[in-house]
Amino acid sequence: MTQPPPPPPPNQPPQGGFGAPQDPPPGGFGAPQDPPPGGFGAPQSPPPGGFGSPTPPPPAQGPGYGYPQAAPPASPQPSYGYPQTPPLAGQPGPGYGYPGQQQPPYGYPQQQPPYAQPPEGGGGGRKFNSSVVIIVAAVVAVALIVGGGVWYANSSGADGTDDSKNNSSDTTGGTGGKDDTGDDTSGGTGLEKAPADPSAKVLFQVPAPEVKDDQIDSVVGSWLTDSVYAKSGVNEVVGYDPDTGSEKWTLPLSGQTCAGSREVTEDGIAAVVTEGAKRNSEGDHEDCTQVTAFEVSTGKKLWTKTAAISGRKAAFEEVTISGTTVAVGGGYDGGAAFEVKSGKALWQPKVDTCTDVGYAGGEQLVAVRKCGDYGSETYEVQLLDPKSGSVKWTYKLPSGIDNAKVISTKPVVFGVDSADITASGASDVFSLDDNGKLRVKITLEDGKYDHDCGVGEVYACKAIVVGNDKLYVPTRQHDGTGEYGLTNEIISFSLATGKTTGDKIDAGDGNEIFPFRMDGGNVLAYKDGSTDVGPQVISVDGESLKQTTMLETPAGDSVLSAISGMVPKSSELLFTGGRLFMGKDLISKPYSADEKEYTALGFGTQ
Template sequence: MTQPPPPPPHQPPQGGGFGPPADQPQQPQPAQAPQPPAQAPHTPQPPPGYGYPQAGPPPQPPQQPAGYGYPAQPPNPYAQQQPGAHPQPNNPYGAAPQNPYGAAPQNPYGAQQPPPGYGYPQATVPMQAQAGGGSGGKKINAQVAIIVSAVVAIALIVGGGVWYASSDDGAKDDTATSGDKNGGDKDKNGGDGAQGDEGAAPKGSERVPADTAAGVLFQIPAPPVKDEQIHSVAGSWLTDSVYAKSGVNQVTGYDPDTGGTKWTLPLTGQTCGYARQITGDGTTVVLSEAAKRNAKGEHEPCTQITAFNVDSGKKLWSKSVTVSDAEVAFAEATISGGTVAVGGGYSGGAAFDVTTGKVLWQPKVSNCTDVGYAGGARLVAVHKCGDYGNEKYEVQLIDPKTGSVKWGYKVPDGLENIKVISTQPVVFGVDSADITASGASDVFSLDDSGKLLYKIPLEDGEYNHRCEIARTDGCGGIVVGNGKLYVPTKEHDGGADSRMTNEIVAFSLETGKSTGDRIDAGDRYTVFPLRMDGGDLVAYKEGPYDKGDQIVSVNGGSLKQTTLLETPGTRDVRDAISRMVPRSAEALYTDGRLFLGKNLVSKPYTKGEEVYTALGFGAK
């Protein structure tokens, strides 16, 4: 029996504040907001996610201790590799550069080197409740402390949101965090941006609202949660007419301006993965567990694949994959060229026609498997061959309709946990040594024939991007566009008042060197990239304790910043946003509207505390 749809979300009171639903007593508010602290503390961020945990398949053997990554003095990591499962072109890596790793990148901070000691925060989070939210002087709220250990299980990519996929064979790229009026003709990329000339980037489509001061459109209350339980609500999608958000055992479509419920789609169990893309006709895909969780909240295997229309909520098809009389569990889904590909399981990947659900390929008993896929403009597979301890990986560009390999790049031996950051151009990251806080300490850029352009080292602790372990497309806060890799630096002392700040810097995909681009967050703000909008970069700026957060557009050539939206700076709104943890939230922005969604919900830390699964803000 499916659960009834939740009641319509509470509409905010006059003035755009937050509070409990009208039929519940209002919580007492303090007479005035506390004075700002003399010195703003560093805002802790959640550690990188490790993919959605599965209960069904047996766990893999533990990772090898030593030897993971590059040896201290590699003989030549790009030398000829052993043949893989697919034939390779002659000399697939091209002529070896004089230094295959390239010169060390230039100081991304310019002349002034930031002081040490502000690397990626540890998993420990203060448990006391704080009034502020965000960064540059705001402490993380205690609600985050409860779920931070669970957030690492499913971290959805900042800027993850909605990517529009063309119905053509990967001809039209989109990895957008928001809906596209043109059904994917415009590039609103979070990783597959238009490369272009660095000085002549194509103009973006986002326009500045007449008033960038945003009001609260709605807040979606979290479902009741029992003690010690954590529910998955992973999945957000946005079109012109619907904001869809996963709840417990269902997906609900809301009016993006009012929060009124438009439709409810029941699922077999809680969500455990989803495609961030939406096709031109409004179709996307969600993964769900095989059954509802028991009274103890124990996970079920993630085996169900459901395609639905975001505007109407109509289910198009629902499938599972059976191998050796057992249903295969997956962890991620992506769409490209009319194909939905699912991966992240132990048995390999599978693909379906996104409209009909027809099986295009599925796991086979073999020594070689597709670990996972990344979609959007093109479909890229991470392919693995060999027994445990002797695995060899290959990043492959594949035909979405047939699964045939167009070309493959053999990843140097000793590297795994490969994360595809962009599919056009193909850019992927790896951990080159022990597991890092960022999840990607080295980034490889490939040309259109699959040959290596350059390897870009991102020293652990110096940058603030996040790539999930065991997720092929699970990177957030790192974006490709204009022939560059945009990545935020770690937070550092911003000046005389000791407020924290950071910047976004860029590296050339062709040379691996710093381009000299520096996008400053500004006094008391911190910034991270969300996606590309043509040649412009859309970024999220977390404000200090007395101001709202901002969405800005950064011109790809001049680096001029234009504010598109600013959230209210009131205490209750700041607190609600801080509980979302914007850097790990499902953040969707387009046309003057910002939506922040959670991946997981748990019991409130404080009795009577309001917990939300999504917040909507709108500028006019």
């Protein structure tokens, strides 16, 4: 299923980033509370080094393309080619419906820190040198008063929600599982129940370990079950009591985490990809070669495996679970898969004319595959048998397309970015039927919608979800009808016709809203707050569009600033059973000694 890696490409920045520095907000974070039992432990000094394994940049964008040849639509589709302008940190977004710079979430600009990419080859350390300019964006530091002490929370992470039975990280738009589905259901079928009182309190915050100067450590990955909130730390995963924050277990890892499955199996198993060794004081790092499966409830490691290609260990950037299969991909080494409980290898990277770029899991296992020489690849989307890796069907994309980003695996819905720079979201979305034939192509007008899909990642789209045979996507913020500033909406497109359905989920004047997962036929969305009303998780009936508040954080400037500092649209956003958690994927040293950084923040209804 794979091919030999192409020559090493130029450097490419990883996803994510940190917000610009801000002064701490006045006042405290909600009413003072007693510290949670168990505590969080003293900050730990992480071993230094680089992050992640090499990932090639997308090749130069080819000419515009028309209909995919695998299954031409019944009627002509509009041509591609809406140019998109990459966002500039700190620059406000354009007015509604007009192309321009992307508006930073909640007014907190972000910047992606480039990393030195190692060339193709074995594991081994890679050093940053003086020719590499590492741009470390500012870390937002917001004071939180908890109990008698001052605690802090700050910026970004990767979005995440629920898949399979339990909640897990990196799931804004995924399908899979019993309550996160793309099936043709309608409202009123969700598993999440509205509480009698949606008012929430701060449950706990996870303090970040100490980070050395000019270094950025990876803590990607978080998972939520009924009994445990698990969050990656530096060279470890820690399980916390989701109500108190007391530590329940610690799982040591070979190195820092590079990826975490958004899924937790029905047996409570999750998976991570980690670096092959701990980083040293010189800033060297290992490639992301280790794949580990563990029990979320106990922290028990089930297995750690590697895959081989051309006599060396393959490196991976993404991990997903479908059924009993853990599939890993990313970078240029191709893909591999393991049985979730035993770690038995199901397939390995292969030297072939084609390479599995990555996989999307959940209810079905979908592969994005590229064929051909570097710079002239063609891409295709495949539905796989997760147990054997055999191909059920293949949908080929025309030449000139250098990316494919899976939004849903059942039904299979994926997007591409037809802009010159593939750094925003999906400008065109394809809906396929159960046989892999094109149902419709949806063009998302440039500058009008506000979602994001990770560069070089197959399964990392944020703020865009599939359900009820519809695609739900938020608009960019625009002027509201009242005196309270900007607002936006979530609208939907039919996956059968490609046309807007007329659904409109309003944020209300002065607010912003985005969807983060489906709950049966209901849309779960995050709505930011104000000084009078705290940020909310709402459930929207897919048929009536009635909004029900599931959780509301404390109100006030300090709360809004603290949550915005986590950048919810980019966080590992997990919600179930009246509990909301936001987690980061990268941490860096605070700008001053009196600032602290936290990797997670949790709220729970009373």
